[in-house]
Amino acid sequence: MSIPDIVVPAQRNLQPQAHFQAPRRIPPASLSSSSPPFSIVHISDPHLSRRYYREHLKSFKLLLRSILERRCDHLIITGDIVSTADPDDYFLAREILSRFGLLDGKRLTVVPGNHDIFGGPHRAVDVLSFPRHIRSVDYHRNLALFREAFSETFDGALFLSGDNSYPFLKRIGPFSLLGLNSIPPWSLWSNILGTNGSLDEHQFDSLRALAGSPGIAGTIPIAAIHHHFHDMLDQDSCGNSLWHSIEARTMKLRNRRRMFRLFGALNIRFVLHGHIHRNEVYERSGITIANGAGSVCDDPTRYLKYNRLTYAGGKCEIETEMLPIPFQTAGVTLPLKRFPAGLSQSRLSPLPAL
Ligand SMILES: [Fe+2]
Numbered sequence: 001m002s003i004p005d006i007v008v009p010a011q012r013n014l015q016p017q018a019h020f021q022a023p024r025r026i027p028p029a030s031l032s033s034s035s036p037p038f039s040i041v042h043i044s045d046p047h048l049s050r051r052y053y054r055e056h057l058k059s060f061k062l063l064l065r066s067i068l069e070r071r072c073d074h075l076i077i078t079g080d081i082v083s084t085a086d087p088d089d090y091f092l093a094r095e096i097l098s099r100f101g102l103l104d105g106k107r108l109t110v111v112p113g114n115h116d117i118f119g120g121p122h123r124a125v126d127v128l129s130f131p132r133h134i135r136s137v138d139y140h141r142n143l144a145l146f147r148e149a150f151s152e153t154f155d156g157a158l159f160l161s162g163d164n165s166y167p168f169l170k171r172i173g174p175f176s177l178l179g180l181n182s183i184p185p186w187s188l189w190s191n192i193l194g195t196n197g198s199l200d201e202h203q204f205d206s207l208r209a210l211a212g213s214p215g216i217a218g219t220i221p222i223a224a225i226h227h228h229f230h231d232m233l234d235q236d237s238c239g240n241s242l243w244h245s246i247e248a249r250t251m252k253l254r255n256r257r258r259m260f261r262l263f264g265a266l267n268i269r270f271v272l273h274g275h276i277h278r279n280e281v282y283e284r285s286g287i288t289i290a291n292g293a294g295s296v297c298d299d300p301t302r303y304l305k306y307n308r309l310t311y312a313g314g315k316c317e318i319e320t321e322m323l324p325i326p327f328q329t330a331g332v333t334l335p336l337k338r339f340p341a342g343l344s345q346s347r348l349s350p351l352p353a354l
Helices: 054-069 087-099 114-118 126-135 139-149 201-211 241-250 256-265
Strands: 038-043 074-077 108-110 158-161 164-172 175-179 220-224 270-273 279-284 287-292 303-312 315-326 346-350
Touching (some): 038 054, 038 287, 054 087, 054 303, 087 139, 114 139, 158 201, 164 201, 201 256, 287 315
Parallel strands (some): 038 074, 074 108
Antiparallel strands (some): 038 303, 158 164, 164 175, 315 346
16 A cells, blocks of 8 residues: 555644544554665764764764665654854854755654753863853744754754644654644743753643544654653662752653553654763553663763664564764764774664554
């Protein structure tokens, strides 16, 4: 069976068709094994900056080069593309992505992370000044700056929430990709460091309207969002329990249950995210979730890596592929190495056939 196209109207900003009478649940994708193979690569949190973490620039370029040398039909970056929310750093990110031919809606999708909007403390001394600095950040200006900086990547997207850019919907090969903004404005009570996540009511309303329409039937729905789905308070804290408690309360995504109910109604199979700097694939409520935030930094396994979501022969699977290239470190260019003993090149996560 051929895959029906998503109807993308000529005008970008449309109100969702909430009046549409349709089944409560979108039927699962009905792709055949003869549909052509398609490969999505997912990375996150490169934290590009002219001033800090210059080693990330080299890591990021090495990673992009390696990804594009292998099969990559579409690249998704789930936020914290820059570290400072500085326009110069956006320009730098644009420059790099452009050099690799990625400033194109067909080749790249991005969603914002908290560092793209608020920046963050980068030196020990910033920890004291950042809570004061963040109050002066113009949230809406920076969100618009993010959209403008990567404007070409939004070409072909259908914006589901009127003049709000999120959520947006893109048809990518056999997939329907929902791009979400999990970065809420600053709040003294619920988002004092800008690191907590949530979806605003516009996004919930738009997802609900989409769940009641046939718009993504016959495709494999996936979502891209910055925040993770762990409850860090439930996890064992190794080390400083006070710090763990602070981290758990300032790095969390609110309304996860409500989100999962909607994801279920939309038949979402995969969620791609970042935020906690490590790569991992895990399950929540029957949905496979992949974190790509250890692609260029901080992951305990200090090698460049990415997640690959592959559709082939009527089956879908996601895996983390690790390159034989260590993270670059400040001022030092590390030689290429073989993998340390005991590390496999990929952690394969086979999934049931569709
Ligand atoms: Fe990050």
